Each structure stands twice: as structure tokens, then as C-alpha cells.
Amino acid sequence: MIDLHTHSNFSDGTDSPSDLLNKAMANGLTTLALTDHDTVAGWQEARDYLRPGLSLVLGSEISCQTTDGISVHMLGLLFDPENEALMTMMAQTRDNRIGRMHKIIARLNAAHYEVTIADVEAQLSEGATLGRPHLADALVAKGYMKSREQVFAEVLHNDSPFYVSHYSPTPEVAIGLIKQAGGVAVIAHAMSSLRGRVVSEESFQSYVQAGLDGIEVFHRDHTIENRVLLSDIADQFDLAKTGSSDYHGNGKLNQLAEFHTAPTEFEKLEARANERRVIKR
Ligand code: AMP
Ligand code: ZN
Ligand code: FE
Ligand code: FE
Numbered sequence: 001m002i003d004l005h006t007h008s009n010f011s012d013g014t015d016s017p018s019d020l021l022n023k024a025m026a027n028g029l030t031t032l033a034l035t036d037h038d039t040v041a042g043w044q045e046a047r048d049y050l051r052p053g054l055s056l057v058l059g060s061e062i063s064c065q066t067t068d069g070i071s072v073h074m075l076g077l078l079f080d081p082e083n084e085a086l087m088t089m090m091a092q093t094r095d096n097r098i099g100r101m102h103k104i105i106a107r108l109n110a111a112h113y114e115v116t117i118a119d120v121e122a123q124l125s126e127g128a129t130l131g132r133p134h135l136a137d138a139l140v141a142k143g144y145m146k147s148r149e150q151v152f153a154e155v156l157h158n159d160s161p162f163y164v165s166h167y168s169p170t171p172e173v174a175i176g177l178i179k180q181a182g183g184v185a186v187i188a189h190a191m192s193s194l195r196g197r198v199v200s201e202e203s204f205q206s207y208v209q210a211g212l213d214g215i216e217v218f219h220r221d222h223t224i225e226n227r228v229l230l231s232d233i234a235d236q237f238d239l240a241k242t243g244s245s246d247y248h249g250n251g252k253l254n255q256l257a258e259f260h261t262a263p264t265e266f267e268k269l270e271a272r273a274n275e276r277r278v279i280k281r
Contacts, residue, residue, distance in 0.1 A: 002031040002261040004057065005075055005188060005216065005244035007251075009125040010042030011061075012133035014249030016125075017046040020256075025054050027257045031266065031278070033057035033077055033244075037129045038093045040081045047279060056279040061188060062178070063093055065168040070197045071158060072187065074174045075216065078273035079183025086181040089169055096167035097130045103164045104135060108155070111162070115139060132156045133251055148251055158196030171199075172210040179211040182274035186214035186242055191230060192221035201233065208237045213272045218243025218259040240268040 007013030008020050015023065017034060024032040032054060034046050043058045050056050059077035066072060079086060101120060108115055115138050123137035124130060136151035145151045155162050169177070175185040187207060191198050204212070217230045218241075234241045243259035246252070270278060 001027075001029050001257050002263065002266050003029050003245050003247070003257050003259075004031075004033040004059075004077065004186070004242050004261050004266070005035050005061070005219075006032060006247040006256065007036055007061075007249070008034060008042045008046075009128055009249070010039055010045075011036035011129040012131045012248060012251055014251045017042045018049040020247075020249075021046060021049050021051070021054060021056075023256055025051070029054065029257055029260075031055040031057060033059050033075075035059040035061045035075050035077070037061050037131060038063055038090045038097075039129045040087070040090070041127045041129075043081060050279060050281050052281045058277070058279070059183070060090065062090070062174045063166070063168045064171045064174045065165060066170060066199060066203070069165070070199055071165070071168075071195060072171045072199060073189065074171055074178070075186040075188050076174070076178035076181070076183050077186065077269065078275075078277040079178055079181035080275075080277075083177075083181035086177045089174075089177055093167055093169075094129055100164050100166035101130055101135065104132070104156075104162055107162045107164070113139065113144060113155075115142060115144075133248075149253070171203075171207055175207060175210040175212055182277075184213040184240075184269050184272050185211060186216055186240070186269070187212060188216045189219045189221050189246065190215065191223075191226035192219070194221050201229065204233050204237065208239070212237075212239060214240035214242050214265070214269050216244060217241040218261075219246060220254055220258060221246075240265045240272075242266075242269070 119138040
């Protein structure tokens with residue numbers, strides 16, 4: 001089984017990369033992609049810990065924003081982590097997430113939630129990409145709410161007055177950088193309306209022109225209608241169709257391997273990277 005979208009504690013997942021690899025094997029996965037938000041910082045541990053029986057695909061989930069302000073997540077897989085342009089863009093996003101967090105905290109403080117940047121940092125592993133889930137964990141630790149889910153539902157969702165965006169490339173720019181770095185680009189949970197506004201069907205044309213390689217069709221946040229539509233778009237443009245868990249450890253309900261990618265679809269993706277970069281022991 002192939003799961004191409006998971007998070008570790010190098011972003012907002014709760015398992016270390018080594019725990020994630022153990023769980024992947026225990027769940028019967030044969031191929032796992034590590035795709036932390038806007039970083040490759042977990043790659044080293046994943047690589048070092050890899051054992052025979054599991055193939056490792058290294059990647060990242062890149063936060064993007066369209067020119068009309070819609071949030072898009074682009075999975076970059078199998079790219080060269082030495083690529084300067086891609087790494088610089090990710091570093092810029094990570095830096096910008098810090099100022100953005102201060103702004104969200106100021107809005108919460110004005111609404112009488114007593115939470116500080118130190119409270120949030122206490123929830124973050126060393127070297128991890130900072131995100132709203134860490135703020136959610138801080139609010140849970142302070143007793144304001146019961147779970148990340150509840151915090152997102154009540155105060156941190158994209159349409160909330162507390163929401164602040166951060167610098168992000170457009171999907172086309174992110175795709176271009178992933179491709180320049182030799183990797184493949186797969187648009188994640190593109191029709192998940194749980195996350196606010198989603199991109200139109202027409203916008204896929206522009207992503208394909210930029211070099212899009214695949215669409216994450218099978219994801220828990222997609223309805224059956226979403227899956228049918230995305231599958232049709234993938235057929236229309238001859239893109240790979242993936243399925244994945246978007247596992248975050250205890251940070252989300254998503255279970256490892258709950259959706260997976262067909263081997264033929266993964267081969268299609270792998271063939272579109274400029275080098276064979278799947279790692280095996
Ligand atoms: P950020 O990158 O800081 O904008 O935060 C977005 C992240 O929050 C996403 O990657 C999700 O994994 C996570 N997230 C979004 N909604 C929820 C939710 N309802 N429960 C837990 N985590 C969520
Ligand atoms: Zn996440
Ligand atoms: Fe995502
Ligand atoms: Fe994700």
C-alpha cells in the first residue's frame with residue numbers, strides 16, 4: 001500500500017519521523033511519503049531510520065495562495081532538497097508564519113483569550129514549521145477548549161475573524177519551483193470545502209500548464225462528487241490520481257493508510273521526476 005501524504009512533528013503532526021516509519025510498516029504500507037508543511041527538516045531522520053520493507057518518498061506540502069486569496073496545498077514529491085530556489089521559497093514561508101502567528105495571537109488577546117507566543121512555542125518540536133495547530137494545542141493546554149478539532153471549528157478556521165494568512169507562492173509558482181527542482185507536483189485535497197473557498201474547475205488548466213503531475217483524488221475531506229469530478233479532470237489532462245491519509249498523528253482523526261495510491265498511478269508520478277529518488281534499504 002502506498003500513502004503519499006503524511007506529517008511528522010517537523011510540522012503539525014505529533015509523531016517523530018521514526019515513529020511514523022514504524023507505524024507505516026505496522027499498517028502494511030510499502031511506500032510512504034513524508035510531506036511536512038513548507039519544510040524538508042524531517043528528511044534526515046526519516047532517511048536514517050528507514051528499514052528494509054518500506055520505500056520512502058521524500059516531499060513537502062507547500063502552502064500556496066491564489067491571486068484571489070484561496071488557500072491551496074501543493075504536494076511536492078521526489079525533488080532535490082539542494083535546490084536553492086525551492087528551499088528559499090520554503091524558508092520565506094516559514095519566516096512569515098512567525099509574524100502571522102503574532103498577529104493571530106494579538107486578535108485572540110483582544111477577544112480575551114490569554115495566550116502568548118511562549119505558550120505556542122511550548123507546543124512546537126525543535127525545528128518544526130509553526131502553524132495554527134500549535135496555537136490550537138496551546139489553547140487546549142490552557143483549558144479553553146478540548147481538542148484541535150474544536151479550536152479549528154470555533155476560532156481558527158479560515159473564515160474566522162482571527163484568521164490571518166501568511167506569505168505563500170501561487171500554485172503555479174510552487175509547481176514551477178517543484179518541477180525545476182526535478183520533482184513532481186500533486187495538488188492536495190483541492191475540493192475540500194471544510195477549508196474555506198476552493199479553486200474552480202477551470203483553474204486546473206493553468207496548473208497543468210505550469211506542470212502539474214497529479215491530483216489527490218481520494219482524501220477523507222472529499223465527497224463522492226468531489227472524487228468523481230477530480231478523477232474526470234485527471235483523465236482529461238492525463239494526470240496521476242493519488243489517494244492518501246494526510247495523517248497527523250494524534251493531531252487529526254485521519255488514520256495512516258486510510259486512503260492509498262494505486263501502484264500504476266505512483267509509477268506514473270515517479271516516471272515524471274527527473275531522477276529515481278525513491279529511497280530503499
Ligand atoms: P496553517 O498551516 O497554520 O494555516 O494551519 C493549517 C493546518 O491546520 C492544516 O495543515 C491542517 O493540518 C490543520 N487543520 C486544519 N483544520 C483542522 C482541524 N479541524 N483539526 C485539526 N487540524 C486542522
Ligand atoms: Zn497539517
Ligand atoms: Fe493540507
Ligand atoms: Fe497535509
